[in-house]
Amino acid sequence: MRVAIAGAGNVGRSIAAELVENGHEVLLIDREPAAIKPNSLPQAEWLLADACELSSLEEAGVDSCDVAIAATGDDKANLVMSLLAKTEFGVPRTVARVNHPKNEWLFNEVWGVDVAVSTPRLMSALVEEAVSVGDLVRLLTFHEGEANLVEMTLPPDSPAVGKQIGTMHWPGDVVLVAIIRDGHARPPDRDGSLEARDELLFVTAQDYERELGEMLSPKGVSPQIVTPSR
Structure with a gap:
């Protein structure tokens, strides 16, 4: 299974490590150069790009992914990435991180989110x-x-x-x-x-x-x- 993860911070890298260990192909995407740390997980692919941009997701080959995970610390970015992955690239399954409980009501099929994960909840x-x-x-x-x-x-x-x-x-x-x-x-x-x-x-x-x-x-x-x- 090929999985794209937007957000290469602690959360994104932890998810990626688990998936790699289970034999999946993982691509980590982040727009911050400091977050790109290929040596921390050499088995994964790494891409310095903005996951909220269509061109970045095209470059990442998101259309070939089975799952897209939006794991950034920004709820707006997670919603946009999920929507683009679902509507523009036809990704079968999207999972989005909810950082602030007050935004949880937005994370639904209208925004292309199949599964919303709220850590506080x-x-x-x-x-x-x-x-x-x-x-x-x-x-x-x-x-x-x-x-x-x-x-x-x-x-x-x-x-x-x-x-x-x-x-x-x-x-x-x-x-x-x-x-x-x-x-x-x-x-x-x-x-x-x-x-x-x-x-x-x-x-x-x-x-x-x-x-x-x-x-x-x-x-x-x-x-x-x-x-x-x-």
């Missing part, structure tokens, strides 16, 4: 999750609000504790994507069992969140669905 979600065992926490909303990434820490008295994962019948189109246990993330194993205090990560349509929470909560307990403030 994610952090507040994780804080609320840490003190809310048994509550369903909405961490991230995907393209057009059709699906959410949600988390629930399994209470010790949940009826799901001890059950084999392969026997669980999740409601609707709910998908269990990962389990965090003892601080380590692991993919769900159909032959494995759920344990108390497992942190379960699901992708689900919002319509099924309540049913999912009730399925995992102790009998007679109505789970709270936590949506961090924007």
Whole structure:
């Protein structure tokens, strides 16, 4: 997979390092000469250019990318880059960093953004999750609000504790994507069992969140669905 990343600061370089390690082709774009540090990640391509300019994106070959990531510290630049990548170059998937929560409402399909990542929102979600065992926490909303990434820490008295994962019948189109246990993330194993205090990560349509929470909560307990403030 070929990925273009606008913004070669700490965030952009960290994302690039992860993607390179996973075998993807990565191009880092930044308009500041001081940000261009090929020696820090020689496996990636580097381009000194303004990702908000059509000519720069043409030079970068963004039309051949599978994903475009706007990871600069400027929300306006991230929106413009996402819009150009989607509408002018037909990039299948765009991911944009939201620096200021007050701007989060802009990061949607109108501006060519498939996935918006707001660090303050994610952090507040994780804080609320840490003190809310048994509550369903909405961490991230995907393209057009059709699906959410949600988390629930399994209470010790949940009826799901001890059950084999392969026997669980999740409601609707709910998908269990990962389990965090003892601080380590692991993919769900159909032959494995759920344990108390497992942190379960699901992708689900919002319509099924309540049913999912009730399925995992102790009998007679109505789970709270936590949506961090924007």
